[in-house]
Amino acid sequence: MTKTINASGVGNPINRVEGHLKVMGMAKYASEFPVENKVYGQGINSTIAKGEIISIDTSEAEKLKGVLKVITYKNATKLKTFDEEMPELATDSIAPVLQSNKVHYYGEYVGLVVAETFEQAQYAASLVKFEYKKDPSAVIDFEKSKSKAYTPNNDSNYSRGNMEQGLSEADMVVEQTYNTPIEHHHPMELHAVIASWDNGKVTAYSSQQIVEDAIVAISGTFQIPKKDVRVISAFVGGGFGSKLNLDRHVIMAVMASKMVARPVQVTVTRTQMFTNTNMRQQNEQKMRIGSKKDGTLTALSHETLSHTSTTQEYQEPCGMVSKMLYKVANNEVTYKLIPMNIQTPFAMRAPGEATGSFALESAMDEMAWKLKMDPIDFRIKNDTQTDLHEERPFSSRLLVECLRIGADKFGWKDRKPEPRTNKKGNWLIGYGVSAASRNSPYQKTHAKVILELDEDKVFATIQMDATDIGTGSYTIIAQTASEYLKIPVEQVTVELGDSNFPITPGSGGSWGAASYCNGARAACENAIKTLKNNKNIAEDEEVEVAELLKKNQLTKFKAEGMAEPSAEFKKYSVFSFGANFCEVWVDKDTGMYRIERMVNVGAAGKILNPKTAYGQIIGGLTMGVGMVMAEKTRVEPNFGNFITRSFADYHVPVNLDLANIDVIFLPEVDKIANKMGIKGIGELGITSVAASITNAIFNATGKRMRSLPVTPEKLIEAGLEEGVTA
Known part of the structure; x- marks a missing residue:
């Protein structure tokens, strides 16, 4: 309250x-609600990527003072399990845990210790001994496992026109592959829950983004009526998508409460935030773009190869932006997934747009360079007021205005089109731009x-x-x-x-x-x-x-x-639009670079509170900087565990990494979107930020960075693009 x-x-x-x-x-x-008689649970993680548990020794842990229960698959409450193989992960999916001796990925929960204090639970968890039979067929190497990729059965592949004909009509073709790594959300507040089971009725103080779906997941997993579940999530200390669905620590806490007849608090540790919550997939995106000499797009293809777990399916919709952002008659978007022995990925801020726009907006910049055309003019040339994917007009679309107003504010006229020509001492200076869009659901x-x-x-x-x-x-x-x-x-x-x-x-x-x-x-x-x-x-x-x-x-x-969408709403495509501008300075000898300035322009309907909206954009820009400069979750290729397991080795941007930032909101009246004219802004701020930075790096150095994050080593080792003068 x-x-x-x-x-x-x-x-x-x-x-x-x-x-x-x-x-x-x-x-x-x-984790801060004053619940009487509360005890603590600590999850235990597997230490193999695939196999089965063949023995468990809980005796030493059970002798420890304060320990109430050690829960494993041998004594766990029986839960609802999946009715089908590889079901799609959704925000209201059931979350069965500790139901068999099978291990599907490194770090999967294999047990829970319940004790009077947090410290007792943690120490006791370290005393439980598991013996495993490893399965050598574990799939943990993305590059070596591409032959196992399959096409998801969810009708996500899309095409219009004739892609090959469009490419044949083009005077110029860009065909490149862009790579983004696994990333983790890492909100400040750790995932946590205090759960109680009282005569079949569940109360859970849980850090969740969607309360109703959490209830569906708990009731479905335990097969109890929804009316007997109450979820309270008064304040959430960040989510970025990681708290959209109900993770298994919540189910373990509810189960433990039922078994010990006391409320149980389970807090996911920072290291467990890597293995036991969701993450953004690694994506390999192949782009093919065709254009006439005058800049008219003739074809655009976006092929994404990602991974999912071996138990549930999730596919990041990287091609979403490529379906609708530009006017192109011949368009194709496809997906393939590799089942891997890593936990199921799920939505991370602007899922699909953040990663997909990096590939699309990088490829657009590459095409503009080949055409010797200004990147802003090229985008404006291919603007459209119709969503060709949905075959519906946009309710409003101020992308051109975002690009032009942003260019004026940023000083785009001072940009030198030829790479490596804007210098200051040892610094090479570059300007980059990208267009942004984000669906605005209601x-x-x-x-x-x-x-x-x-x-x-x-x-x-x-x-x-x-x-x-x-x-x-x-x-x-x-x-x-x-x-x-x-x-x-x-x-x-x-x-x-x-x-x-x-x-x-x-x-x-x-x-x-x-x-x-x-x-x-x-x-x-x-x-x-x-x-x-x-x-x-x-x-x-x-x-x-x-x-x-x-x-x-x-x-x-x-x-x-x-309130709900009107009949008119359903006749239109409703999106927020924006443009990102970036100035980057790169040391020509060391490859070290810094982001000097950023300008973000957005058209997102009625801005309810400019101060909180500004904060959302700053957060999105920061995460976009993180994509380029630092963030990458590394998988150990032999054992399947994450090498990055704390903020000591998973790096995120800090104040010194950030630029001088200007944020501009364009006045936009869109009553088709809804009666108040509100559109989404939280995810628009991260969309295509990465491309604006790497495009600026190209303008500074003449080197294309197609794989994130961009490190000084990559910059030093990269060669100049064809046509760039040293």
């Missing part, structure tokens, strides 16, 4: 309404408003099971209620993240702001409408809420509302 502060209404850059709770340590995250959302009259003041409480993953949900919902009830924002309380509240789609996919705020709007409008109807007051008559309550002789009134 948070009390709001500061000024009223949407569009104002007010401070976060929950900010004071966070800085005072009063905002409760999953999903059915329910909300409740409770109005209370205190003398002449109305206080409102908004309730929904929406989550705030650090993006500012509390704030923009409070501003929405303030706007539609016409009361000061400090008189609004927002309560989120409890499955006892009305159902929402949760946080993810850039649908949160549009869905939550329109749900809150609908509840407020319904309250006012009902109060007016009760007293035969015309709907268009302006009457303050306090006066309406008085006329109805009420001091408290509740109303619910539901």
Whole structure:
């Protein structure tokens, strides 16, 4: 629960309404709820990539003071298991764990120790001895396993026109392969849960992005009614997609609570965040682009090779952007997956767009170079107001405006088209650009408003099971209620993240702001409408809420509302668009480089709060910088464990890595998107950032970086592209 502060209404850059709770340590995250009689669980991880457990010795751990239970497949509660082989991983998938002696990847949970204290549980876990029979057929090397790739059976492959004919009509063809590595989400808050089983009823304080889907997953895994499950996720300390689905530590905590008859807290360690939560797939993306001499695209093909686990299927939709961003009649997008003995990957911020746009926008820059055409002019030449993939017009599309306004703000006119010609001492200076797009979903959302009259003041409480993953949900919902009830924002309380509240789609996919705020709007409008109807007051008559309550002789009134996409919405493609500009300085002798400036321009509908929106873009840009400069999860090729297992070896950007950043939001009115004109922005900020940086590196050095991350070694070893003068 948070009390709001500061000024009223949407569009104002007010401070976060929950900010004071966070800085005072009063905002409760999953592991911080004061649950009586709580004990602690510590997961135990496998040390082989594939095989089976042939013996377990728990005796030493069980003798330890404070240890209540050691749970393995031998004594675990029987759970629902998959009905089919290799089911697709979804946000509401069941999560069976400790159900057999089979091991499918290094780090898979093989046990859980429950003890009175966290320290006792950790130490006892180290005393449990497992003996394994290794299976030498484990698949852990991406490069050596390409022959095992298969085409997913989910109708994701797509084509229009005739790709080969389009290439034959081209005067210029670019055919290149781009590689992105495994990445991990690593939110500040570790995955954690406090779970209790009480006579078949489950309560879980769990760090989840989607409360309703967590309930579906728990009830489905334990085969109990949904009504007997309650999930509370009041504050989430970052997710980036890693907390969209329910991971197995939650199921183990619920199981343990049932077995020891006490609430159990399980916290995933930072090292386990590599092996026991999801990750972004490694992707090998082959691009083929054909163009006329005048810059008209004739063909665009995007082939992605990725991996999934041997138990569940997930495919990052890297070709999503290539289907719709540019006007090209002949288009093909295909996917193949390699089953590997690594855990199942899943969505990471802008899944598909972040990685796919790196390949697409790099290839577009390569084509512009071959054509001797300005990269911005080339993109504008192939702009379209119709989504050719969906065969629908865009509800609004200001991509050209983003590119032109960004170019002016950035000083693109000062760019020297010929690589290696802009120098300052030992530095080679380059400018890069990329276009960005992100689908802006809008999903059915329910909300409740409770109005209370205190003398002449109305206080409102908004309730929904929406989550705030650090993006500012509390704030923009409070501003929405303030706007539609016409009361000061400090008189609004927002309560989120409890499955006892009305159902929402949760946080993810850039649908949160549009869905939550329109749900809150609908509840407020319904309250006012009902109060007016009760007293035969015309709907268009302006009457303050306090006066309406008085006329109805009420001091408290509740109303619910539901918002969902309109019939018109379904006739259009609704996207946010943007452009990234980057200036990079590269030391010509060492290959060391720094990002000097970044300009990001976005057209994302109504900006509810410029301050929180700015924070979202900064976060996205930072993650884009991480893709290029540092982030890579390394798999040990012999054993299948991750070499990177802490922040000591999995590097992320820090302040000194970041540039001077300008963020520009274009005014955009799009009432087709939804009644409030809101579009998603959280994932637009990371989309194609990587390409803008590597394109700038090419402009500086004449060297194409097609494999991320870009290290000084790669830059030193790379040769100049054809046509570049040393």
